[in-house]
Structure formats: structure tokens, C-alpha cells
Amino acid sequence: MLNLILDILFPQTCCAICRRPGRFITRNPWCADCTDTMEKLRYQLPICDKCGKYIESESRLCSDCKERMPSFEICRAAGPYTDPYRIAIKVLKFIGKKNLAYRMGCMMAQVVKEEKRFWPIDLVVPVPASQGSLKQRGFSQTELLARQIAKKLKLKVGAQLLVRVKETPAQRELTREEREKNLQSAFDIKDRKKVQGKSILLVDDVYTTGSTIKECTRILLEAGASRVSVITWATGIAY
Numbered sequence: 001m002l003n004l005i006l007d008i009l010f011p012q013t014c015c016a017i018c019r020r021p022g023r024f025i026t027r028n029p030w031c032a033d034c035t036d037t038m039e040k041l042r043y044q045l046p047i048c049d050k051c052g053k054y055i056e057s058e059s060r061l062c063s064d065c066k067e068r069m070p071s072f073e074i075c076r077a078a079g080p081y082t083d084p085y086r087i088a089i090k091v092l093k094f095i096g097k098k099n100l101a102y103r104m105g106c107m108m109a110q111v112v113k114e115e116k117r118f119w120p121i122d123l124v125v126p127v128p129a130s131q132g133s134l135k136q137r138g139f140s141q142t143e144l145l146a147r148q149i150a151k152k153l154k155l156k157v158g159a160q161l162l163v164r165v166k167e168t169p170a171q172r173e174l175t176r177e178e179r180e181k182n183l184q185s186a187f188d189i190k191d192r193k194k195v196q197g198k199s200i201l202l203v204d205d206v207y208t209t210g211s212t213i214k215e216c217t218r219i220l221l222e223a224g225a226s227r228v229s230v231i232t233w234a235t236g237i238a239y
Helices: 002-009 032-042 065-069 085-094 102-114 131-137 141-153 176-183 209-224
Strands: 012-014 019-023 076-081 124-128 163-164 187-189 198-208 227-235
Touching: 019 102, 019 198, 032 076, 032 176, 076 085, 076 102, 085 102, 085 198, 085 227, 102 141, 102 227, 124 141, 163 209, 198 209, 209 227
Parallel strands: 076 227, 124 198, 198 227
Antiparallel strands: 012 019, 163 187
């Protein structure tokens, strides 16, 4: 209802991604051309059967998963980490256009709905943002996405269940090994009873090396979760 009121009072006058002039609303924040591009990119390459990364071969698994199989059940994304998917998450995170989380969350929920290996799901849990990011942005994009996914799939959300207990340096310039070391003991479970025996859907914005997701999965499984599956907005290209 709030989004509907805001759409009436403050209509969007351009596409949230390509900036094409027009009239856009929360349910449709970008233009038809951007939507078409997203659909084409989503099916352009095969994906790794385990982590969902796009791979430029007919191999069932990417090289990373062949080398070390992740402990999550399955990971999938709404699309590849390239424009316009990349622009959408940057507009949400860095420009603060929180209304984009509605459409993005709906697209992620649809991916989960269509993939049988995600189910059953007892609880939707977002990867927690760092305190620095929360202070800078004023919100957690993963929590916004998780809430929308949970609403769309009629599931419960554990927004503050997985918590970050150690601040870590920026991950962008680190190698996979450095990222994994960087994240050791960075997360914990606030109430382990709510995790025990549960099938968890973990939500993040982007899957790159997977270090954060793998560490969060480890913590959830050690706390007694029966299984963990993962949905992200975008994912990278592997080999």
C-alpha cells in the first residue's frame, strides 16, 4: 500500500536501469527493453548444476565446485552479474532506490518457486550486512530482498537470525583464499533453536567467489540446520 501511494505522489519518470524517459512504478521500475535483455542474458549460457554460476562449456559443474563441492544444497541467481542486472543492484545498494527490491525479490522468488531442489523451505535468512554498510546506506539490501522473497513464497523470514559478529575488510580486491580467511568467525547465530532441524533459504545479492555464502552456510549447518539452499540476485561466470 505504501509503495502504491508513493507511486501516485512521486511517479518515476525514467527507467531505473537505462534512464529512458517514461512513467514507471514499483512493480515495473524498468523498461520493456531492459526486461527483454534480462531474459535473454538469463538463458544465454549453461550454468553450474551446484552453484549456479554461468559456465562457457557443457560441463555439469564449474571448476570451483569440481575442486571443492560447496556444502549448500543448491545455489541459483535471477541472472548473470552483467548489465542490466549489475546496474539494478548498484541502484538499489548505492543510490538507495529501495523500491527496486520489490521487483528484484519477485524475480528471485520465481527462480526458487520453479526449482524443485530448493524445497521444502522452512525459513528465509538474509546474509547480514556489515555495520559499515548499514551506517552508510541506512538499510540492508539483502534483508529487503529476503522479506520480499518470503512474502511472495508465503514463508517466514529470520531477518536478525544470522548476525555478523566481526567486521571484515573489503572483500573486492582479495583472492578466494584471502576472502575465506577474512570471513573466519565473522558470523554467528543469534538463536540456535530457531535454526535446528530447519531447511534454510539463504539470500544474498551477488555470488562471486562464494566465500561469504559458504561461510554462512557452514555456520547455519553447524547450528543444526538440516539443509541450506541459496538464492542471489546475480552471479558471476565460472570456468
